[in-house]
Amino acid sequence: MIEVHELVKTYGAKVAVNRLSFAVAEGELFGLLGPNGAGKTTTISVLSTLLPASGGRAVVAGCDVARDPQGVRERIGVVPQEIALYEDLSARDNLLFWGRLYGLGGPDLKRRVEEMLEAVELAEHARQRVGSFSGGMKRRLNLAAGLMHGPQVLFLDEPTVGIDAQARKKILDLIRRLNADGLTILYTTHYLEEAEQLCHRIGVIDRGELAALGDKEDLIRQIGDEDTIRFDLPESLLPEFAEAAARWPGAGAVSHARGLAQLRAADGARILPEIQSWLAARGQSLAHLEVERPNLETLYLNLTGRALRE
């Protein structure tokens, strides 16, 4: 449904998207996960024909974005990161307007508007000004506006930014329902949990480049199967510890960060007694112990090299 091949987009000297390649199958819910400024919005803008690509090619719903932008536009729905609505108009008037712009009219348009208001659970607030809506309600209407003309592919750009947990759950449920009805969705987010819970496959994007791609298991396999153990250790003892650890079965790389020694090990639980007795022999006790199972969080942090905000 979406094929992206070596896509490049530059703003002057700044490379926002760098040789990005991925494909999304029909009916798939694909997540593009990346921190702020990674190039998610830029990618969506190019795929939705709002921006011309600087290089590479992309095909959406069978239409080449460069050669047949009109064909692409007819088949896609876009939900921008911003609340792209008229706040001084009511929810219904907003949907009526966007519907008319897609050539809808008469009873068809009315029916479609009521249908969408129901779908995003805003029917009771249809006559209310959008400006008086809560963040979650605005986000839902923003989504409905992108669905008015019944697209085959939906681009969702961070649709849960800045709203509370309940409102977020509502939106995620809605997205799951839409996908279950056969809609192909490209979903961008910088929340790892969202991508993990929602998406069939995830592409991790950072500084415009694809850092990893696959389903959850694929991604975890990429970091290997090792646990990470951290505990208090003066830095002066580190070389001695590394020497000792090298002799333990299943132990891996040793490093030191933030006053903590870090040891990778195939099975953390089995190696803990070794550490404890080594420390005891040197008059130290085991403090600030952390044992971490391999997870996407570590992967994401390793890949993007940045801590996630929130």
Next chain:
Amino acid sequence: MNPRLIATVVGLRLRRVAADRANLIWLILMPLVFSYLMGMLMGNWSATGSASKPTFIVFGLEPATEAVTALLAPLADHPDFELVRRDTTATPERARSLLEDRVVAGALLVGPGFADSLRAGLAPTLDFYHDSDRTSSQRVRQALEAAYAATAVRATVQSLVDPAAAPEDPGKAAAFDAATYDSLVAHPRVRLAVTSLGRNRTADLTLTLTDSRQHSGPSYTLMFILMFLLMSAKDLVLERRQRTLDRLRLAWPTTADLVAGFFLAGMVVGLLQAALLLGFNAVLFRLDYGPSPACLALVVVLFVAVSSAAGLLLGTLSRTGGQADGLGMVFGLALPALGGLWWPLEIVPDVMQRIGRSLPTGQAITVFHDMIGRGWGLAETAPMLWGLAAWLAILLGLAVYFFRREIRG
């Protein structure tokens, strides 16, 4: 171009303007208040239509002197001004200040000893002051000059037949002597020295209106149309920032549809505003826009179109709402000021008049002045209308160019 989509975009804009009640203040209320108050402030401009006639004042200790009496006789009971005599002397400064303060339309100073000097053949001077900028003042001058010519000739001839009037050569006075007559005509017994205040402008630039509301009515209508459309440039910036513009682009309307929609929406707002304001002015202040409805319609449509295109251009070029607002305010105030909407162009220096008439504001108000004051129509106001059309072509061309460039990303 798809008329239905364009109409949808126009309809949206109108609904949004109507949704904000505060807009009514700027669209209708403020312009009416300005038209009324500024009309009051500038008062009545007519020379003839007013209740009290302008004054022509004559200062002199001996206004009863025969020569002076003869000079002033035809000026009494004049239809254009009131002749007032003062039995005092006055300085040139006094005459000037009376004129500058518009207390009088003309001042004639008869110096002390005028009669004696005349009798002694010393050719005394009458000092006359007027203001070339004022029609009323010019009328006084014309009347005085006619009277003066008659008086001067009369005194000349009189000195031929009355030896007492030509004491320097009593012997020759009895008979008509052509040489003496020629010399006397060449050196009249009375001289009129005219001092002119004001800037002596050419005739076609004189203010032809009689009531300041004839100016303030149309001028503040034009000013607030321009201001509103320039200020709504911000809406386009917001559409871009909030990505509703992206949504518009992704839907069916083409770039041409969008430009047409935004431009026409501005035109509809401006035309409604013009119709209401000019209508109110006609009803409330009995303003008559002259004999040519076609000319009135054309100047309004052209001016509104220029304003709408300017707003579109400003919205396309501004990056932030603050920028659009700020520039909108600057142009919304500067163009009316330079173009003679705040005060008539007729009273500003020549250079500023030329600048003013090269701006759309100056062109539009000049057409209004000419329609109202001179009864002109399409043919006579054509140069100004073409000027407006040129502005429209330039501004709309630039707006479309930058809008398209912006949209290509």
